[in-house]
Amino acid sequence: xxxxxxxxxxxxxxxxxxxxxxxxxxxxxxxxxxxxxxxxxxxxxxxxxxxxxxxxxxxxxxxxxxxxxxxxxxxxxxxxxxxxxxxxxxxxxxxxxxxxxxxxxxxxxxxxxx
Amino acid sequence: xxxxxxxxxxxxxxxxxxxxxxxxxxxxxxxxxxxxxxxxxxxxxxxxxxxxxxxxxxxxxxxxxxxxxxxxxxxxxxxxxxxxxxxxxxxxxxxxxxxxxxxxxxxxxxxxxxxx
Numbered sequence: 001x002x003x004x005x006x007x008x009x010x011x012x013x014x015x016x017x018x019x020x021x022x023x024x025x026x027x028x029x030x031x032x033x034x035x036x037x038x039x040x041x042x043x044x045x046x047x048x049x050x051x052x053x054x055x056x057x058x059x060x061x062x063x064x065x066x067x068x069x070x071x072x073x074x075x076x077x078x079x080x081x082x083x084x085x086x087x088x089x090x091x092x093x094x095x096x097x098x099x100x101x102x103x104x105x106x107x108x109x110x111x112x113x114x
Numbered sequence: 115x116x117x118x119x120x121x122x123x124x125x126x127x128x129x130x131x132x133x134x135x136x137x138x139x140x141x142x143x144x145x146x147x148x149x150x151x152x153x154x155x156x157x158x159x160x161x162x163x164x165x166x167x168x169x170x171x172x173x174x175x176x177x178x179x180x181x182x183x184x185x186x187x188x189x190x191x192x193x194x195x196x197x198x199x200x201x202x203x204x205x206x207x208x209x210x211x212x213x214x215x216x217x218x219x220x221x222x223x224x225x226x227x228x229x230x
Contacts, residue, residue: 004156038221042223043118043120043207043223043224044207044221045220046219089157100162100170100209100219101162101173102219103156104151105156106154106155
């Protein structure tokens, strides 16, 4: 079956620090990969996605590259802000008829301090 | 433009009671999905519904759990005779259709169920 493993949190960084949150996956097919973000008191929001090998998803200064050879989709940001404090979830979905079923990692809580 | 609304935000039940969790999808969305996040785990798919139809309930426990999405009103996730192991965060998501589902999938803030 499908599974997603992401680095344990919580992660605490100073403002303007570099962020990496590791994510690796196992999948029976050729999945699409996603990062979702949950800000305090809100629902999960799609942050970025990639649908094929070597694709780079990017949004709001965050980036992640679909690495099929290492089955990874690590999230990076060069300079974090206090407003980036949130819980980040890595996820995948199969293609085709089952694409609505997302498999999530456990989430990584990020706190950015001024 | 209201997002996906879930209520209550927090629900406390004693063992053996019933829990009813509500989800109002975004305006114009006719597809609803329920996910459960147990402590220390990722969100797990439970059920996918369209208006008046259950499309896929493969992730839902066979006993005590049921879901509906009536023609009028919110989607309801119902848990009968709750046990401590049901304590979790329950998230609802909605989309307008199946095309590009994941790009147009919006989540609610979740209901935290605590069973005493």
